Amino acid sequence: MGQQALNGVFVGSIYALFAVGYTLVFGVLDILNLAHQAVFMLAAFAALLLVADAHLPLWAAMPLAVLFAGLLGILLERLAFRPLRGRADSNISGLISSLAMGTVFEAIALQIFGPDTSRFPHGTFPDRLIRIGGASASLLQLCIIAISVVLMALLTLLLARTRLGRQIRAVAESPRAARILGVNVDRVIAAAFFISSSLGGAAGVLFALAFNSISPDVGRSVELKGLAVIILGGMGSIPGAVIAGFALGLIEVFTVAGFGSSYRDAVSFAVLFVVLLARPRGLLGQAAAREA
């Protein structure tokens, strides 16, 4: 039981980290960034290149890969979202253009790395097992949980306490009110993309380390889970995404333990369905409509 809970928290921490970035952009722009999963994948490959080819230690490679992901986010915003801003159909056109950018990113990865699974070299992370009560976890798993929690806490602090955080929340609530307050809305949206993609990239590197497998389609498996998590948590809600991320991880692990792995996604999405029947806005969704 304790072992399953630990595994659930471990998987859930990666889902949550992926989803907070996803939901941050949704909260600010009201648009799903469907290239988020491709940034997740490219950051994992970037870390792999830095470790395997540039022979950097992981502690140096990971921040660089995360920075790379953040810059990809800015590129994505410039190419896929900003040109469409202000159009009446920007929600759906942004969805399509981000899907296109995600596909382009995947195609680039396929060209460079091929379709096969790539792995980190042996010894990238010390292989040590730690016992906690009756359960055991690898040092890597514990580090992944810790890094995810710290990054999510930093994001929460940034949004609650800093000037940029207030500006991001202002743009999320009403771009017009933000403009009236002298906020450079374009710059704040670019910053939100940088943060969102950095977190998505961090989730990608941690996911690749956790399962020691990276392929150009690795983001696909997390994409739908991430979407489920942000809907379950309430679209645009950061705490909602954190709670729902851990919840999904736990549900998955206990489903596999109880019914076998073939029921994993079925039960997860059934729970999503039931929660939405009871709470159509998700666990912590905002009731207030966003202003134009």
Add this chain to the structure above:
Amino acid sequence: MTALLEVRDLRVRYGHVEAVRGLSFSVGAGEMVALIGPNGAGKSSTLNAIAGLVRPASGSVKLQGRELVGAPAHATMAAGIVLVPEGRAILGRMSVEENLVMGAEARPWPAGREEAQAAVEQQFARFPSLQRRRHALAGALSGGEQQMLAIARGLLARPVILLLDEPSMGLAPQLVQQIFQMIADIHRAGTTILLVEQNARMALKTAQNAFVLERGEIALHGPAPQLAADPRVQAAYLGGDVEAR
């Protein structure tokens, strides 16, 4: 009086509709000027164009001699044009205090963060009803409190000129009096104000000079008391008898 804000031949178009048609006027330093007129006369469009929320089709907007026409809102704000818009644009999901802090963060303070924080506290001292609800969500405030919050937030941006768009809209008569008293106090303390109002009576009572806008053009202008006595203004905007009310 030297012109602080100078608007020349301003034109604003929405598609084929010309909302503002070659408007020219100026506001002197320390002055309070009112723009009055019927619905759709182009009053709010004029303020929005000055504040950079709407891009004018042509014309010139100069603040302290500096051309700002077509500049985005964050640039006009940086120059010191502060708009308290129609509908107030309160951030309802943020606390009252956070709304004020955002006002204080809109333009840099000479002595930095402490000075900004002290200014926020000053506004709380000035508006005890906001002080009492400092940690409440701004969306939960009453209409009058939200208007006070919007004005306090605008003042925290240290306006070179304060643009007030329909500050009395949707408020009970008693509150309207209170808000106009507040505006008069702010002006007396040295702030230059450009006021747009449907409530022509109160606007002409409070401002020094006024412009009457009709269909995007200036129909009349002059010192506010003189306009208030003008039979055309009385008939159209003051219900015929200015003294009786």
